[in-house]
Amino acid sequence: MMTDVQPPSSFLTKSRQTFLELRSQILDGRIPPGTRLTLRPVAKQLGVGMNVVGEALRALEHEGLVEVEPRVGARVRSRDLAAIRAEFILRLALECEAARQCAARLEIGSLRALEKLAKRVDALVAEGGDLESARQADIDFHLAVARLSEVPTLEAALAPLLPRLVVLDQAVNPALEFPAASHERLVQAMQKSEDAAAEAMREHILDAMHWALGAGF
Structure with missing residues (x-):
């Protein structure tokens, strides 16, 4: 399901x-890896309540940006390239099979819905303004492919994995500099054959891996 465009900050919850x-401060390095984030100082700095900071830290933990230790607090995680590589390899296996299964089951109604999602992602990336919405639309597209595969375990496995890797992409590729219409080409490949779908998805994920781990990966 497509997530709506993010509302203006004045309408967001605290x-x-x-x-x-x-998240912005962690990704751009203002809060470096290893920094301890405790409720009271962060709340005072940002002018919010400690319960608000606690909720924010739990969301950051879910995205893999901080680790929370009981009775100790949260600490900004260091980037473990071996762990990142392992997650990308898992994503590669899951998404290639999802694309293959999706192509085998794609009907006209689901095809049109997937095309709409793909065009939205590619348009948001091309515009380059609302990157938060672009990244969420990217997640929505890939989860839709998994859902249309009609293999529930694929979607269940990808649901927690994709946000972590998309956030990582934000750190290493902040302008979302991807080839134009890359998601629309994925949908086109799914209309050709199962093998074409899997190969197109493989190339798509490998591009993201190269951004995250360096061109020499």
Whole structure:
């Protein structure tokens, strides 16, 4: 299902605003890896309640940006390239099979819905303004492919994995500099054959891996 465009910050909850601010500071290096984030100082700095900071830290933990230790607090995680590589390899296996299964079952109604999602992602990337919405639309597209595969375990496995890797992409590729219409080409490949769908998805994920781990991966 397509997620709506993010509302202006004045309409976001305090927890969401706090989460976005902390995530931005972590990703651009203002809060470096290893930094301890405790409730009271962060709440004072951002002018919000400690319960708001707690909710934001839990969301950051879900995205893999911080690790929370009981009675100790949260700490910004270091980037473990071996772990990142392992998650990309898992994503590669899951999404290639999802694309293959989706292509085998694609009907006219689901095809049109998938085309709409693909065009939205590619348009948001091309415009380059609302990157938060572009990244969410990217997640929505890939989860839709998994859902249309009609293999529930594929979607269940990808649901927690995709946000972590998309957030990583934000850190290493902040302008979302991907080939034009890359998601629309994925849908076109799915209309050709199962093999074409799997190969197109493989190339798509490998592009993201190269951004995250370096061109020498």
